[in-house]
Amino acid sequence: MSRLAADKRHSVQITLNGKLCSGEAEPRMLLSDFLRHQIGATGTHVGCEHGVCGACTVEIDGRLARACLTLAVQADGSSLRTVEGLASTPSRLGILQAAFRRHHALQCGFCTAGILMSLDQFLRENPKANEQQIRDLLTGHLCRCTGYAPIMRAAMEAAEEMAGDPAKETSHA
Amino acid sequence: MKPATFDFVHAENLDEVLDVLRREGGDARIIAGGQSLMPMLNMRLAKPKTLIDIMRLPDLAHIERKGGIVTVGAGVRQAALLAWPELAEALPLVALALPWTGHVQTRSRGTVCGSIAHADPSAELPLALCALGGEVHLRNAKKRRRLAAPDFFAGMMATSRADDELIEAVSFPADRRGCAFREVARRHGDFAIVACAAVATKDGVRLAVGGVADMPVTREFPQLEASALDDALNAFAYDLDARDDVHATARYRRDLVRMIGADLVREVLS
Numbered sequence A: 001m002s003r004l005a006a007d008k009r010h011s012v013q014i015t016l017n018g019k020l021c022s023g024e025a026e027p028r029m030l031l032s033d034f035l036r037h038q039i040g041a042t043g044t045h046v047g048c049e050h051g052v053c054g055a056c057t058v059e060i061d062g063r064l065a066r067a068c069l070t071l072a073v074q075a076d077g078s079s080l081r082t083v084e085g086l087a088s089t090p091s092r093l094g095i096l097q098a099a100f101r102r103h104h105a106l107q108c109g110f111c112t113a114g115i116l117m118s119l120d121q122f123l124r125e126n127p128k129a130n131e132q133q134i135r136d137l138l139t140g141h142l143c144r145c146t147g148y149a150p151i152m153r154a155a156m157e158a159a160e161e162m163a164g165d166p167a168k169e170t171s172h173a
Numbered sequence B: 001m002k003p004a005t006f007d008f009v010h011a012e013n014l015d016e017v018l019d020v021l022r023r024e025g026g027d028a029r030i031i032a033g034g035q036s037l038m039p040m041l042n043m044r045l046a047k048p049k050t051l052i053d054i055m056r057l058p059d060l061a062h063i064e065r066k067g068g069i070v071t072v073g074a075g076v077r078q079a080a081l082l083a084w085p086e087l088a089e090a091l092p093l094v095a096l097a098l099p100w101t102g103h104v105q106t107r108s109r110g111t112v113c114g115s116i117a118h119a120d121p122s123a124e125l126p127l128a129l130c131a132l133g134g135e136v137h138l139r140n141a142k143k144r145r146r147l148a149a150p151d152f153f154a155g156m157m158a159t160s161r162a163d164d165e166l167i168e169a170v171s172f173p174a175d176r177r178g179c180a181f182r183e184v185a186r187r188h189g190d191f192a193i194v195a196c197a198a199v200a201t202k203d204g205v206r207l208a209v210g211g212v213a214d215m216p217v218t219r220e221f222p223q224l225e226a227s228a229l230d231d232a233l234n235a236f237a238y239d240l241d242a243r244d245d246v247h248a249t250a251r252y253r254r255d256l257v258r259m260i261g262a263d264l265v266r267e268v269l270s
Helices: A030-040 A097-102 A111-125 A129-136 A146-160 B014-027 B037-042 B079-082 B094-100 B112-118 B124-134 B226-239 B248-270
Strands: A002-005 A010-016 A019-025 A056-058 A062-066 A079-081 B009-010 B026-029 B050-053 B063-066 B069-073 B135-139 B142-147 B153-155 B166-173 B179-185 B194-201 B205-208 B217-222
Touching: A002 B079, A010 A030, A019 A030, A030 A056, A030 A146, A030 B226, A056 A111, A062 A111, A079 A111, A079 B069, A097 A111, A097 A146, A097 B135, A111 A129, A111 A146, B014 B026, B014 B050, B014 B166, B026 B037, B063 B217, B069 B112, B094 B124, B094 B179, B094 B194, B112 B124, B124 B179, B124 B205, B124 B217, B194 B226, B194 B248, B205 B248, B217 B226, B226 B248
Parallel strands: A010 A079, B009 B050, B026 B050
Antiparallel strands: A002 B009, A010 A019, A056 A062, A056 A079, B063 B069, B069 B166, B135 B142, B135 B166, B179 B194, B194 B205, B205 B217
């Protein structure tokens, strides 16, 4: 058993998009704040901080998670994927990101990082996902300016492009 | 908002969990998937002094089917139960209700027992547990006990769990008889305005209603003629302690209970 004291900072190590990162966190520090303030990975956005809006959605050990409903100390030793990991280099876009641009599936972009992470993980797990499943997935995200129709169009097109080659999103970006 | 401060305990085995609960009781809270507790911490509606993480305990992540009972351990995530190959056949009602629990992105972390421990009156898993006549398995450092679902739930986000007790598992009777589920919410995955579950019984239907009173409410309906059934559902709807809130009025909720209730009872009996 290890007991982490409330008023102390504890070392937390994660693998973020394939790279080992470490920082310090009090037990109460949310993973969303750890990513942004300790690591400096500000691609993950923070909206409602109670799990409703979906802006902070990331992938932890292959599973989708709200970073605001996860403590940094719970993620210690885990492997994380965030929006920064979608494209192979900073100057290129991943397949999902490119589809979002083509279909004007973002305006302010606040909700986008979370939506991309949900779609990326879900389409890798379910390469033959149908429209109903993608709609169901998107109920876990709130978008207040773009509207969901262009997001659906982009998601469906990217799904088609990614189907059959699960490694495509990272390798072919 | 951010949580208030707390110590964080990574428990490695059950004895450690029970020992911390014994010593710290009401000041300590169990955290598993965190999908119910973390919002409470972030909004500071809960301010425990210690959090005990049980997700490193391998013994708790089991689904077991034995003698017509399905037992789901405290470490089983909602997504894992949904992906359990025997779910639709063993627990058809849970198979219908579970996709309404939160979203893909929260079911991937949230546990079955965690939702039941949280006892939100509009939550689907407590409703299914009541409808099926399931049990909650509690344990402290000295003894184990089991509570039937209606004895476990004690009100709005309140349960009969003692401060030193861990919810070790919940069990649902495997029931292949007819069942039906329906929910009305503003957005799929949001809190239910009304959720209804119906299960065929020996001589009729058991109807369970969530989202209306401060906990799931069940009532048995014998086989009735159409008008008699409407009268019985009307009486049931009136007996529910419905409240107005920002999402719906008490009257609207009662209307939904009458309409959905009638549909589900007929569906199960047909």
